[in-house]
Amino acid sequence: MLHFNALTYRIEGRLLLDNATVALPEGHKIGLVGRNGSGKTTLLRLIMGEIAPDAGSISFPKGRRIGSLAQEAPSGPTSLIDQVLEADLERHALLAESETADDPTRIADIQNRLVDIDAHTAPARAATILSGLGFDEAAQQQSVSDFSGGWRMRIALAAILFSRPDILLLDEPTNYLDLEGTLWLENYLRTYPYTVLLVSHDRDLLNKAVDRILHLDDNKLTLYTGGYDTFEKTRRMQLDQQLALKSKQDDERRHMQAFVDRFRYKASKARQAQSRLKALEKMRPIAAVIENQMRPFHFPNPTHMPPPLIRLENVSVGYVPHQPILQEINLRIDMEDRIALLGANGNGKSTFAKLISKRLEPTSGRLLRSKKLDIAYFAQHQLDEMMPEETPFTHVQDLMPDATQSQVRAKLGSFGFDYDRANTKVKNLSGGEKARLLLHLCTLNGPHILILDEPTNHLDVDSREALIHAINDYTGCVILISHDRHLLETCADRLWKVGDGTVRPYDGDLDNYRDELLAAVRAGRSKANRSAGPSARKGERQKARKEAAAKRASITHMKNQAAAAEKKLQNLVHTLSALDESLSETGLFERDPAKAADIGRKRAATLSEIEKAEERWLEAHATYEEARAAIAG
Helix, strand or coil: EEEEEEEEEEECCEEEEEEEEEEEEECCCEEECCCCCCCCHHHHHHHCCCCCCCCEEEEEECCEEEEECCCCCCCCCCHHHHHHHHHCCCHHHHHHHHHHHHCCCHHHHHHHEEEEEEEHHHHHHHHHHHHHCCCCCCHHHEEHHHHHHHHHHHEEEEEEEHCCCCEEEEEEEEHHHHHHHHHHHHHHHHCCCCCCEEECHHHHHHCCCCCCEEEECCCEEEEEEEEEHHHHHHHHHHHHHHHHHHHHHHHHHHHHHHHHHHHHHCCCCCCHHHHHEEEEEEEECCCCCCCCCCCCCCCCCCCCCCCCCCEEHHHHHEEEECCCCCCCCCCECCCCCEEEECCCCCCCCCHHHHHHCCCCCCCEEEECCCCCCCCEEECHHHHCCCCCCCCHHHHHHHCCCCCCCCCHHHHHHHCCHHHHHHHHCHHHHCHHHHHHHHHHHHHHCCCCCEEEEEECCCCCCCHHHHHHHHHCCCCCCEECCCCHHHHHHHHCCCEEEEEEEEEEEEECCHHHHHHHHHHHHHHHHHHCCCCCCCCHHHHHHHHHHHHHHHHHHCCCHHHHHHHHHHHHHHHHHHHHHHHHHHHHHHHHHHHHHHHHHHHHHHHHHHHHHHHHHHHHHHHHHHHHHHHHHHHHC
């Protein structure tokens, strides 16, 4: 049992937990929910002992192991399979000791303990977890350093799952996963034999992988039985009941106060009036139901355009000449389409999105677009491309150059940004606020096609529901790439599968797709459990390494281009820093105004060059990462 006893914690003077007390049952799967900024991640850090509470305590049975997902992605030359195997510290230590132990009794103890902890099945278990998270046999033999940050976080997730702690803490684990990985994790957590405390805004995961909901609200912790839908219904009933009780109490208070005001100075009624006055003073007011109202999303509708918006005829696309990522694509896209792209990361979903959004051109075939077609593309990496020192106001003003300040602020108000948030630098906005701003910037002019690549990563449950309503109210075409199954089920009416080097319609539904994925994982587990001879495994590893090396060599020039673009950007940033230092020289503007003006012009030109260099670097880096992910997947 994990017990929080009168827990109080403040951060920079802001109260996050106030005398919070709750006991979590051992062996259960518990979803920790609450609005962004309410303190969920802080609570996990308190459990891990990374920070100390201001008051109160956290306790759990002695000997229980607590494990959480590492904050930093692993790196180094170790292979993926070895990196995961090393996460079982006891097994790793016993195997190391068995190499040097010479005492017969100790050797026997080591071997017995290895049998007790199922050490002989560890490689198969590690391979199964890695496979479920998107790493095939060849990828499992590659070094960790061969993968990008998002894929390395999957490796870290695989490691903590493999180590099987008694209390498993997970903070938004699906942010690093695609739909396929999320469906696998859902199934894995449901059958996990120990306690899980999971922070997530994924409604489907919270309905299917957990059996309790721990709600952090108003600095208190409340435990509910059941999944998220049950919690939401129970919570709504409680709020409605509280509202009804408050209304009834307010009526009673008004009635009693009216009696007191009328008769307190009349001798015949004075005693009754005094009695009711005392009762009124003792009556404990029922708190008003105060909920933070979530500002809805609203996407302007596009002008009507006759079908089809886009037609693809035997189209191929890729990054390297004569090496297509996708080929033989024969599809059409119409105004009313709601399309979800299925397929593991690396199969080409983002490549297809770039093809549709004109960021990539076909290498063969015909792609026909309607004239004046407007396409908006939201992707997670664009959050990092927003100007950190600028404000939401300046971002919107740049897109509305002819608008007055009042019109710009009115538009920001419709986004959910009041005066203060509109004037806050982007770097100081939360992830959810940045995502909300970018979504509205993308759709400001009413695009005909809206491509959303993982739009919910930084949104809480209520914001995700608001996004669903906005998508369903929008009259243009929507193409979704998301690990959020609830979003796909409520918004998409067509499923296209990206795999086997092409894109084609998928005839089943998401339940069929989930069953296929889990069947493939079970088949892979059976294969992993069939032990191969040492020489055969060595030959397979050597072959896999050679193939991986050949593939990596094919994109070396992309990596070099990205590195060159980054170096150019760094040089420009250093130049800007030197110019700023010159401008800060005391008395420069009074002593030599011409020189100051010249430096100012150079600074403005450098800023413009930096903006262009950032675009070139981001595009080169994205192209390299996409091609490398496709090869790795």
